[in-house]
Amino acid sequence: MIEEGKALFLQIAESVEDSILDGSLAEDTRAPSTNELAAFYRINPATAAKGVNMLVEKGVLVKRRGIGMFVAPGARAQLLTERRGAFADRFIEPLLAEARTLGLTPDDLAQLVRERATASVITHPDITEGHPS
Secondary structure, X not given: OOOOOOOHHHHHHHHHHHHHHOOOXXXXXXXXXXXXXXXXXXXXXXXXXXXXXXXXXXXXXXXXXXXXXXXXXXXXXXXXXXXXXXXXXXHHHHHHHHXXXXXXXXXXXXXXXXXXXXXXHHHOOOOOXXXXX
């Protein structure tokens, strides 16, 4: 899981976020402790704490004195909104710019996406249509 060139604490935070998004860490359930994360990833507990504290500051995790960290109510929706915005900035904006350069209409672009998505589902049957709610 550890990726070169990216701060470890950010990777820890993203890993916890991914678990919330995929449902393996549900809202109002206990999140892994700093020590558990440090042991699992074999990193310094201070580094794990920095990632966890980042999520607390964002309101994704909440501290419950004496019992640990918990996934905040609404955390999944918050993360979905955040990630969708980042997805649009990183992928959709450049896609639209290139489509304009090529003279593609919105309908042309939608058709290309549909064709590729259909081909992807056929070649990768584990991909399901639709999106998480």
